[in-house]
Amino acid sequence: MAHGDSGNGEKRQFLAAVQKWAPEGLVISGRMVTDAGRNMLGALNAANFEHALASCSYRRQQRAPGQVLVNGIDLDAASRRGAGPLPHPAGQAEGGRFQVLQEARGPGEGGGGDYGFRKERAALEELRGHRNIVTLYGVFTKCSSAKGPSYCLLLELLDVSVSELLVHSSQHGCSMWITQHCARDILEALAFLHHKGYVHADLKPRNILWSAEEECFKLIDFGLSFKEGNQDVKYIQTDGYRAPEAELQNYLSKAGLQSETECTSAVDLWSLGIVLLEMFSGVKLKYIVQSQEWRANNSAIIDHIFASKSVVNSAIPAYHLRDLLKSMLHDDQEKRATAAKALCSPFFSVPFAPHIDDLVMLPTPVLRLLNILSDSCLQNEEEFEDIVDDIKEECGKYGQIVSLFVPKENPGKGHVFIEYANAADSKAAQQALTGKRFDGKFVVATFYPLSAYKRGYLYQTVL
Structure with missing residues (x-):
């Protein structure tokens, strides 16, 4: 183009x-x-x-x-x-x-x-x-x-929200890769805005969106935000994501009473903790966190959620995530981890690979085509070049191609990586090419992290 x-x-x-x-x-x-x-x-x-x-x-x-x-x-x-x-x-x-x-x-x-x-x-x-x-x-x-x-x-203009990801991953939960990605990105945002003296005060799945161009999650909607120590909004946060101190403040406000406990940046850590627990579990927790059992001992409920997922997720990474969430979900806001401290969790040192669902749900400027090239084609240079030229011509219909790469050895053997000038063109190509027949085969098109592609790092994708 x-x-x-x-x-x-x-x-x-x-x-x-x-x-x-x-x-x-x-x-x-x-x-x-x-x-x-x-x-x-x-x-x-x-x-x-x-x-x-x-x-x-x-x-x-x-x-x-x-x-x-x-x-x-x-x-x-x-x-x-x-x-x-x-x-x-x-x-x-x-x-x-x-x-x-x-x-x-x-x-x-x-x-x-x-x-x-x-x-x-x-x-x-x-x-x-x-x-x-x-x-x-x-x-x-x-x-x-x-x-x-x-x-x-x-x-x-951003892309898919965590709310949409939760609908897609209902019951089975999001992958550890995407959960870690979201946790790190939003903790970085919170560390920055808390350092600037702001409290977001309405962190929830709908207010976390994916940026296809910058390949990260972003925090939106600052309509309830306030400067710490100067709360000018009476009712903050959303049901299901509201910290205990905000719950108490809201309750007393409705009764015409003043709360002695001030809401601080700690309310944001609570909300994010609930969001991440929902991503891990695949379960909407609104009614669970409002139950007497949760209020009496939320640590035991978190343990139960992680125990029920232990077959799906390996023990050590899940253990790190569990401890991180417990540190963010202390009832006592004074004991709750700060965003800066949470970023030091060993959970973020564990390398995860994306699930194929992640690469379908999260757009990037890089498109990856599967089920196109056979081993025999990779070994025949003339046939290989002809097919690559055909792929380049077809993919060029949807936008400017920056680069095209086909590994001939594992990892990624036979996969076709097309880097577009922008993510919108990559999205258009993904929608048009998925399920299309190419050389007698049905094309499978996913996105691929641009940062990993630029480094030459090819994930062994989890299926």
Whole structure:
């Protein structure tokens, strides 16, 4: 796919999303973007977003016809200065680069939406730059003649949530590889935001999403977050993931009483502990953690969960994970592990290989094709080159190919690895090629970790 074609297609898809969200017109920093202006909107490279905007002069004068301004910056000028098409942060809107989060109505529409919007925006701006926290690209106002303006956040568009992974792995649980990956990524996010003085206060499976481009899990939704020691939200966290001290605080608040115990960053460790226990067990724990048995001795229940899974998971890694979760699920918040301390757990020193289900569920820019090349083909150089050329031609229909590699020896013997310029193209190829017949065989297409591929490390995938 030509570079220009990719950019134009992406621009059309983004503009379609803009028109869907703001059919009456889009106001960015107080300026109306007309149809002509929307047609001038160029796709920006997310990685170069800050650089591109910084390189553009601020436009304080009247908007020229067809000019699109965000925070006073000419986006079309930024695009002309060389910012390429966005490498997808993947996501739910087909082919989209950004996710638009409608936050709140304007000040005249009642409620504290304006305050909540400003608070979440401030948190995301202060926490910007960490790879495990969703990136805020900007803000804009959506115009609606009937209901008045509403404030929106422009966020990177992410992919599958842990909630979806839990549905897929119901009863049997997630693999140790994916559980470890999620635990490390979100603990890194918590260590960073806690160091900055923030408490997330609503950590749950729906608020942990996968980034296909950066190959990591990210924390989203800071609507209930607050600065430690300055809790301005009365009711925090979600049922099933609420720490004991937050449960007590909520109960007393409903009774009109003040809790003597302050909620701290420790509430986030509790929530993550429950999320990871659900990932390991494959069981929704909402009613278990609200039971008297759990409150009396949650350590015994954790032991029981791990004992029932011991046949599936090897003893030593499961033992490390069990101890990690117990340290995060102390009833006494003073004894609960911090994020920084939890990251030192020996659980993170155990090397795990991904299950094939993981490589189907978690998109990356690298596609792996199975069941294509036979041993005889690998030994016949001429036949091998012909088939590889055919594969390259077919895969090139879905996006720009950066590299293609076929190991002729184990591990990975006969597997075809195709690295695309972005994960969205890899996703399109995976959807199109899975189950397709190639040289008389049904193709099996999975993703593959880009970091491992770049290092030349080929997992012996667990089936």
